[in-house]
Amino acid sequence: MLISPACRDALEGWLTHRKSLDGVADNTIEAYRGDVLGFLTFITGHFGDTTGLAPLARVKPTDMRAWMAHERRRGVAARSLARQLSSVKSFYRWLAEREGFEPTAVLATRSPKFQKKLPRPLAEDAARAMIDTVELQAGKDWIAARDAAVLTLLYGCGLRISEALGLRFADTPLPDVMRITGKGGKERVVPVIDAARRAVARYLAAQPFPMEPDDPLFRGARGGALSPRLIAKAMESARMQLGLPATATPHAMRHSFATHLLEAGGDLRAIQELLGHASLSTTQAYTAVDTARLMEVYDNAHPKGRRHG
Known part of the structure; x- marks a missing residue:
């Protein structure tokens, strides 16, 4: 499923913003791109709408749950899904401010729980x-x-x-x-x-x-x-x-x-x-x-x- 040119432009605009203003490293930018592109592709297919940014503005909590369930079925671990969700939220904050829509449904989505691995120093x-x-x-x-x-x-x-x-x-x-x-x-x-x-x-x-x-x-x-x-x-x-x-x-x-x-x-x-x-x-x-x-x-x-x- 291809995403709309408007969605692709929005994604690239956000990545440029993160790189130029926030000084994010290249490999982190590529991780962000993969995370958000996967989400945009799912939402496009989920709504069956490949025109403009309209599908992104009407995402509801049920749609977020559907995306997360889809990712888990693909075998994405909780830790990785939490990172993907963090990327999507960051993208939505930026996009909602530019486009003037309400991003609460996305921003209020709870991150999946996972056991944090604490580093183990040597004596x-x-x-x-x-x-x-x-x-x-x-x-x-x-x-x-x-x-x-x-x-x-x-x-x-x-x-x-x-x-x-x-x-x-x-x-x-x-x-x-x-x-x-x-x-x-x-x-x-x-x-x-x-x-x-x-x-x-x-x-x-x-x-x-x-x-x-x-x-x-x-x-x-x-x-x-x-x-x-x-x-x-x-x-x-x-x-x-x-x-x-x-x-x-x-x-x-x-x-x-x-x-x-x-x-x-x-x-x-x-x-x-x-x-x-x-x-x-x-x-x-x-x-x-x-x-x-x-x-x-x-x-x-x-x-x-x-x-x-």
């Missing part, structure tokens, strides 16, 4: 043991030094794996502070611990390839850019050796960075900045710290929040 000794043990998985000394350097950047600086593997030779020797461009093109300042500087310097001294400024810092066995899958595989072997759960992934090293900083008395907002999270609630979930601990941090940080008793 401090397990994170250190992972860095030490991952070196033992490599057949060559320089690869051992490389894998240890990558994990030290994840755990010591809170980098995402994509950010660590995005570093260039021109970024070395690592400075005291790095500027990292993360999700959505957001830039943040990250302090670099001595251990990370030493680990990267040791890798560079051992690696066998000529390096130009624009070359990727971390190289695969044949000299190409290092794949994140290779780091994940090295961690799989190391976690089996250490008896750690399957949640001990490269991303878990970043979780651990945040959790251990907070446990050491770090300020939640400062950790939010270091991680590059747009929302403080993301940092709270990321750190997987209980509410009592968060309240303690809040009480100590906020003069009006201190409770006396």
